[in-house]
Amino acid sequence: MRVWTIAAAVGALMAPPAQANETRVAPEGHIPPPAQVEALDWLVGQWHGSGIGEAAAYESWLPSSGGTMVGSFVQETPAGGIMFTEHMYIAEDAGSLVVRLKHFNPDLTGWEEKDEMVSFPLLAIEECAAYFSALTYRCDGADGLLVAVRVKGAGEAAEELVFRFTRIR
Numbered sequence: 001m002r003v004w005t006i007a008a009a010v011g012a013l014m015a016p017p018a019q020a021n022e023t024r025v026a027p028e029g030h031i032p033p034p035a036q037v038e039a040l041d042w043l044v045g046q047w048h049g050s051g052i053g054e055a056a057a058y059e060s061w062l063p064s065s066g067g068t069m070v071g072s073f074v075q076e077t078p079a080g081g082i083m084f085t086e087h088m089y090i091a092e093d094a095g096s097l098v099v100r101l102k103h104f105n106p107d108l109t110g111w112e113e114k115d116e117m118v119s120f121p122l123l124a125i126e127e128c129a130a131y132f133s134a135l136t137y138r139c140d141g142a143d144g145l146l147v148a149v150r151v152k153g154a155g156e157a158a159e160e161l162v163f164r165f166t167r168i169r
Contacts, residue, residue: 022148023160024123026133032096032122037064039125040090040097043137044069047145047165051075052083057163059147067092073101082106090130097122099132143167 043061051057055078061071073086088101099120103111112118120132129138134150145165152158 021160022136022138022146022162023134023150024131024136025150026121026123030121030123030133032094032098033124034095035092035097035122035125037067037069037090037092037097040064040069040130040137042128042139043071043090043145045167046169048168049145049163049165051163052161053078055083056080057165059145059163059165061090084111093121097125097130097132099135140164 040061041064044063045061047059049057049059052075056076058074059071060073061069063069069090071086071088071090073088075083075085077083084106085104086101087104088099090097090099100117102117105111120135123131123133125131126138129136136146136148138146140146143166145167147163147165149161150158151161
């Protein structure tokens with residue numbers, strides 16, 4: 001999966017990741033807990049913050065529709081250009097939730113193959129937090145959002161990338 005190569009692709013730009021240990025990983029045979037997408041209504045809106053290498057990052061989530069929330073993510077370069085983007089779904093699946101996403105280069109060419117995507121099954125959900133395998137969304141203060149993702153390059157140890165956002169709408 002291409003997402004596991006983000007650390008290698010941006011290693012030269014990335015400051016050492018925060019040692020927050022925000023992500024969790026599903027154990028073998030994990031069965032996702034029951035959940036509905038409306039439990040994540042607190043994510044709806046536009047968020048701005050810092051991402052890889054402390055460069056600007058943006059995340060937006062639309063209200064749920066038909067059991068799915070649609071989101072987008074933009075990671076800028078330190079110079080202000082687009083490093084990459086993501087198109088994301090949080091979808092109801094077999095009575096639980098899953099995050100599915102695809103990555104795109106600045107020219108809109110995809111990282112994943114046409115019919116492939118990266119998936120993160122739900123591990124646990126709380127009032128203002130959702131823990132997916134290797135991906136966390138949680139409230140961070142009154143108008144803050146913390147997103148953490150575990151990434152791993154080929155032959156490299158897994159690292160956590162932590163993004164801190166403030167609600168702008």
